[in-house]
Amino acid sequence: MIPIAKPYLIEDDALAAYHTILSGWITQGPRVQEFEEKFAEYTGAKYAVAVSNCTTALHLSMIVAGIGPGDEVICPSMSYIATANSIKYVGANPVFAEVNEFYNLDPADVEKRINHKTKAILLVHQIGMPADIDAFTDLCSKYNLKLIEDAACAAGSVYKDKRIGSHSELVCFSFHPRKIISTGDGGMITTNREDYYSRLKLLRQHGMSVNDRIRHSSDKVIFEDHIEIGYNYRMTDIQASVGIKQLEKLDWIVDQRRIIAMAYHEGLKDIQSITLPHEEEGYFSNYQSYSIYLKEDFPIYRNELMQKLLEKGIATRRGIMNAHRETAYKLLTRKVKLPRSEDLQDRSILLPLYVPMSPQEIDFIIGTLKGLIESNVIHY
Structure with missing residues (x-):
């Protein structure tokens, strides 16, 4: 049987996980930080935040973008259901718009659906084909909307000489086995905004003011505070160690x-x-x-x-x-x-x-x- 897809994982990926397991640090830690830094460098973004999957990446992006109950977010219906679900998670309503022949959102149809309740456009780069980012950036500027990119399928894709991940304030990636590179499951958010970066790191780990790595490496007793209601959306170091090796091959x-x-x-x-x-x-x-x-x-x-x-x-x-x-x-x-x-x-x-x-x-x-x-x- 010729399968529809399978991940490209080889011995160096397995050895990376093996050595991380033996290191004793297997939850979010130094390998996650390394993966984030290398992924940000690869995409051309200033920052990257690793999370448990792309759905949680989308959810956190909705929160930091200020999307909430009663708001509307325009997105394609033609996408995996997680795209629409992430909008519902924050109490907002997805407004489904039409796509073009390339399976990506049609800017003209999106503009027809913008009203006073619209707060954002969730743009999907479907099956790895870049969408027209410039057209949607212009729309968001014209109507004062947020642009969030669902780049679950788009690691390594390029739009107008820049890799996907560097164009917008919030871009979400997936490392599911059906995607280009895989960590078993996992996700990443890239951003160029330091305030988004700081809050995303808080939200993914229960709103904790000091992360585990800093606390464990300190020579002084540190008591963490939980600044706001957060989530357990962390990536493990085991996953990140595989992601580092996968990124080298991307x-x-x-x-x-x-x-x-x-x-x-x-x-x-x-x-x-x-x-x-x-x-x-x-x-x-x-x-x-x-x-x-x-x-x-x-x-x-x-x-x-x-x-x-x-x-x-x-x-x-x-x-x-x-x-x-x-x-x-x-x-x-x-x-x-x-x-x-x-x-x-x-x-x-x-x-x-x-x-x-x-x-x-x-x-x-x-x-x-x-x-x-x-x-x-x-x-x-």
């Missing part, structure tokens, strides 16, 4: 993923009934996922095609979910109409993409897909 991993994506481009470019991913000038994707869109004249039902590919030993996934179609949001979004988002979900398939994939595996996927189309086994 650019190489992105290069390898792009080689696979280009092979798909070349192998599938002549199939007229599908649309392939496309990078506009100034956009550089890490190809966290490779999504193909099946046009109306595609000869096979999407779900049946997925089943046929599975029977051939190729795992796929449906198009990116729409949160407003999930049970948790249906009662809240009965009047929401997002035809493009729904169509992209219903007519898209994610193909396997991970490092390392052999040329034989890539050729097998391309050949099998072409064969199923040419055999026209299932008709509308």
Whole structure:
């Protein structure tokens, strides 16, 4: 079976965790600080704050951005449900907007939904393809809104010669196994604001005024205070030690993923009934996922095609979910109409993409897909 994805973890990642475990410091500590500093340097941001996952990163970003009960935050429905959930966590309401053909928010549709309750735009870089940050920065400036980036899938992606993570005040990353680099689970927030940085560090550790590392290394007795209600959103040093090693390989991993994506481009470019991913000038994707869109004249039902590919030993996934179609949001979004988002979900398939994939595996996927189309086994 060729899986849809798998993390690229090798011996040096395992050894990093091993040595950290033997060091005796396994919770948030020196390795977390090192990972934060190196991640900030990599992205070009001034600061980085490690947390337990990207969902908690989004939650804390909502808090420091001042989003609260009754506020509205515009975001795509076409994203993993954690995007919308993070808005609900602070008592605010997600306002779902339409996406463009690249699976990212449509600036024109977003502007139509801005009103006096709107406090922020939550911009997602879907499947690693950068969104139009400049357009949303302009919108936020025009209407005095906060911009938060959900960059769960975008580590290593580049927008207009700057890595994702350095453009906005709050950018949130994921290190889940489906992402480009992984710490098992984990997240990171990058920011250029010192006040956000200081408060994020408080919030992730119960609002504690002095962290464990400083307290344990002090030659004087220190009693911590808990300055505000916080959370247990810490990353462990075990995870961070793996993250440090993963970060060293990030650019190489992105290069390898792009080689696979280009092979798909070349192998599938002549199939007229599908649309392939496309990078506009100034956009550089890490190809966290490779999504193909099946046009109306595609000869096979999407779900049946997925089943046929599975029977051939190729795992796929449906198009990116729409949160407003999930049970948790249906009662809240009965009047929401997002035809493009729904169509992209219903007519898209994610193909396997991970490092390392052999040329034989890539050729097998391309050949099998072409064969199923040419055999026209299932008709509308």
